[in-house]
Amino acid sequence: MSAPSGALTFDALRPPSPHLTDTHHAWRASLRKFVEKELMPFATEWDEAGHVPREAFAKAGAFGLLGVGYPEMYGGWSEGFDRFHGIVTSEELARIGAGGVTAALMVHGIGLPPILAIGSDAMKAAIAPPVLRGEKQISLAITEPDAGSDVANIATRAERRGDRYIVNGAKMYITGGVTSHWATTAVRTGGAGAGGVSLLLIPLDAKGVTRMNLKKQGWWASDTAQIFFDDVDVPAENLIGAENQGFAGIMRNFNGERLGMASGCTASARVCIEDAAAWAQTRKTFGKRLADHQVIRHKIAEMVQRVNATTAYLEHCAWRVTQGETPVADLCLLKVQATQTLEFCAREATQIMGGAGYMRGSRVERIYREVRVNAIGGGSEEIMRDLAARQLGL
Numbered sequence: 001m002s003a004p005s006g007a008l009t010f011d012a013l014r015p016p017s018p019h020l021t022d023t024h025h026a027w028r029a030s031l032r033k034f035v036e037k038e039l040m041p042f043a044t045e046w047d048e049a050g051h052v053p054r055e056a057f058a059k060a061g062a063f064g065l066l067g068v069g070y071p072e073m074y075g076g077w078s079e080g081f082d083r084f085h086g087i088v089t090s091e092e093l094a095r096i097g098a099g100g101v102t103a104a105l106m107v108h109g110i111g112l113p114p115i116l117a118i119g120s121d122a123m124k125a126a127i128a129p130p131v132l133r134g135e136k137q138i139s140l141a142i143t144e145p146d147a148g149s150d151v152a153n154i155a156t157r158a159e160r161r162g163d164r165y166i167v168n169g170a171k172m173y174i175t176g177g178v179t180s181h182w183a184t185t186a187v188r189t190g191g192a193g194a195g196g197v198s199l200l201l202i203p204l205d206a207k208g209v210t211r212m213n214l215k216k217q218g219w220w221a222s223d224t225a226q227i228f229f230d231d232v233d234v235p236a237e238n239l240i241g242a243e244n245q246g247f248a249g250i251m252r253n254f255n256g257e258r259l260g261m262a263s264g265c266t267a268s269a270r271v272c273i274e275d276a277a278a279w280a281q282t283r284k285t286f287g288k289r290l291a292d293h294q295v296i297r298h299k300i301a302e303m304v305q306r307v308n309a310t311t312a313y314l315e316h317c318a319w320r321v322t323q324g325e326t327p328v329a330d331l332c333l334l335k336v337q338a339t340q341t342l343e344f345c346a347r348e349a350t351q352i353m354g355g356a357g358y359m360r361g362s363r364v365e366r367i368y369r370e371v372r373v374n375a376i377g378g379g380s381e382e383i384m385r386d387l388a389a390r391q392l393g394l
Contacts, residue, residue, distance in 0.1 A: 061134025097363025100221030177225025
């Protein structure tokens, strides 16, 4: 498929930003070369195979992708890093058109931050370096069979016995849970509600841990697990932060996750426009290009309209975060806005491309399969709206 001309390429579709400096542009250029050489050519193969090979993690670690935004003392790089470098990273990974590849490689982005934020120095030194090198993998285990977005009601229990915790329970829909070496796990150490929740680092090869790979609609290249804990013995030193204080850490983690998901969704929507526009400008029906039909032009114009609006909202929220704010309501609504924009653009792109957009192996087909995981993961649309409403004082 030839690239569209004019303003309908992935790059041209991104409105000029006053927030992007030479450092952001340099990071984009470097990352794009890596992605186009080491990741993009293998997207279909890895998606069909259902996993990203360990060698890809090692290459991503050596390049610096896994360490972007993390402390230099653990092998990352954060000097001069800001939220807009993170947006650039999400955008370039979105060009792959296979969210499962990104979810697999970057799963530490939700599993590692709680450790770096509130974990002990010994824990940070033991876990962060091998993860950022791509040698080890860490997941975040919060959702349970009977508790998803309602984090305060998790039931997996960790009972303190001397210098150990004995863990029993189950986790569900855990990204990377089959292949990860550790899980940053929400457990109940106290009474009911948010005040009884702690975070515990659990080695997933420990005795009593059983993992089941779950088949799913999208993100095939990233495994998703159900994890069972049956009298799992975990050292008390694996407690992340203070006992019964894990809920705040979980909530803080969600804010960054939602901003990252919004970045990826908005960029994936641009991928849909790029591929649909390329098809519309080369495919002919009834003696003229698809793009010459008014209904098709209007579809593409509305896609661009929604992406531009969402990009502006995304950048405003990111800017507020860089100013030290925690705009919870806007981050929630931004995630809803971005996932709805992606859903609209994926649907319209598939409609424009017809059979070509429905065939396995195309970016649009994969993105369309991944729409719902974005709308559900990190907090469903319904939870996001309700949390935003409460933050607004309703």
